[in-house]
Amino acid sequence: xxxxIVRDGxxxxxxxxxxxxxxxxxxxxFVPGWAIGWIxxxxxxxxxxxxxxxxxxxxxxxxxxxxxxxxTAIAVVFDYFFLVLIFKPADGYYKLDVYAYYVLMFVLPxxxxxxxxxxxxx
Numbered sequence: 001x002x003x004x005i006v007r008d009g010x011x012x013x014x015x016x017x018x019x020x021x022x023x024x025x026x027x028x029x030f031v032p033g034w035a036i037g038w039i040x041x042x043x044x045x046x047x048x049x050x051x052x053x054x055x056x057x058x059x060x061x062x063x064x065x066x067x068x069x070x071x072t073a074i075a076v077v078f079d080y081f082f083l084v085l086i087f088k089p090a091d092g093y094y095k096l097d098v099y100a101y102y103v104l105m106f107v108l109p110x111x112x113x114x115x116x117x118x119x120x121x122x
């Protein structure tokens with residue numbers, strides 16, 4: 001595993017997850033539980049795209065595919081341990097917003113990677 005994939009995958013993946021987690025905890029006293037994910041999602045999308053376009057630089061599609069897998073795994077595992085197990089939401093945690101978040105964590109790195117690689121090859 002290269003230093004770049006460790007930094008980009010685990011570093012940025014954890015940081016993006018942590019930002020969403022902190023925002024969610026901050027919103028919890030003020031917003032109904034069902035709405036928190038929908039409020040965080042646009043912020044998370046903008047932050048994720050910012051990281052992908054400004055901080056991630058690779059000409060290899062495999063790098064972006066690795067990011068997709070690592071970022072999704074971080075989201076799933078950390079959500080389970082730090083949200084589901086700790087807070088035990090009464091109405092459950094896994095709803096449409098959470099599944100959309102997991103899909104976006106997988107799709108965004110791939111989509112941006114394809115776009116950046118295509119632009120470099122022109």
